[in-house]
Amino acid sequence: MVRWNDVREGWLAAEGVVRDSAPPPATSVKQMRRLSLFRTTAPLTVTGYRGAGKSTLYDALEGRVSLGYRPPGKSLGAETHRTVFKTGRKKIRAESWVLPGQPGEERNEALGRVMGDGNYPVGVVHAVSWGYNSVRADELPHLEDRLIADGRPRTIASVRDLNLKEELQDFKDISRRLVRAWSRRDKVWLIIVVTKSDLFWDDRRKAMEYYLPGEGAGSAFSRHLDDFADTLGDALERVLILPFSCFPEPYKIFHDEAPSQFVNREQDALFNNFLSVMGKVL
């Protein structure tokens, strides 16, 4: 059974790493050679709603995020990566699928491959961004239509409300499929990565309370996560909820802007923390 207090400790430890500046990561990650004949042993899946930063997260893991980095646009299909995680003496070759975030044929096909026909990922990294999902320029008119229909102003607050709703529905869909894929399995794990934490670092505890089940009513997301963990019981070995940021940038939408609150490369500490956690769960 998942102990939510431990999950909370994991979040607070990540905050501590930022405060005290991070120790060097005990885990290193690199891409497998294209023609490598080694078999991958750990199937992983990266999920999350559109614009949560799944592709950027994986780019960061593989060392592609640097000063001149440009975040990729919307993924129209599933991305596959073969990656080697090295932790101490352990070396794990993982095949990771980064799935598109919006409901569609491409996502459905990819989900069928990673979570259907008896296949299942041993671990899922689910990216959420507390409503700060990026919206591509060609998606803005549709989003604008929706805001007008709802009678909401074109502000970040309105967009976040909508994104949080979509994010929850996306998580419900993924968790429903995971319950099916993970039934009669054991030692599977889920990391909920709260990306773009640099945009709300001052309010990080509110974000934590939003995602983390605990005492009190909680949010719809945390209640659903609690139910999900209950349903899987002992099969779900670990759940972690971590703040994350790897490419701080302001969030701009409809002439409204939220600045990044990181000034001293705090994202490096969060990234290192995420890497060492991955090293422990793999």
Place this chain on the structure above:
Amino acid sequence: MTSERPQPEHPRPRSLTDPDAFDVELSRAEALLRTVEHHRNLARAGRILQIAVPVALLSLVAALTAGEGGTTAALVFAASAAACAVTALWAQASVIAPLTRSAARDEGAMVEIVNTLREFLSSMDDNGDASRYRLLRVRVERFPMAPRNLR
């Protein structure tokens, strides 16, 4: 004397947050998807025939002219091959290409409609009707996120 005709009543367009309006647009997209798939299947069948018919025809001609003299056989075979090539080009220009263009045009319209619907999908869950939302989501999941030529 002019008689006043009753003006047709145009219903006010409803927002896509209205489940019925959402359903109408989704059905429209599904009709387009059926048309796209039908046209693609026809074009695929056309391409197969474009190859299979000449191959069969030329094999038949070769078999029938097998006993004839070399020059006659070669002339008949060349004439048949030319006729096949002309027919194949005609089929490409007048049947297959229009079907492919029509499928691409309809697919573009369909993707645009569904991309709008995706933004409104979450509003279908607003009244707490989770099963209705799930069924609509399953229908939306059948559609590609981008036209085939952009994927």
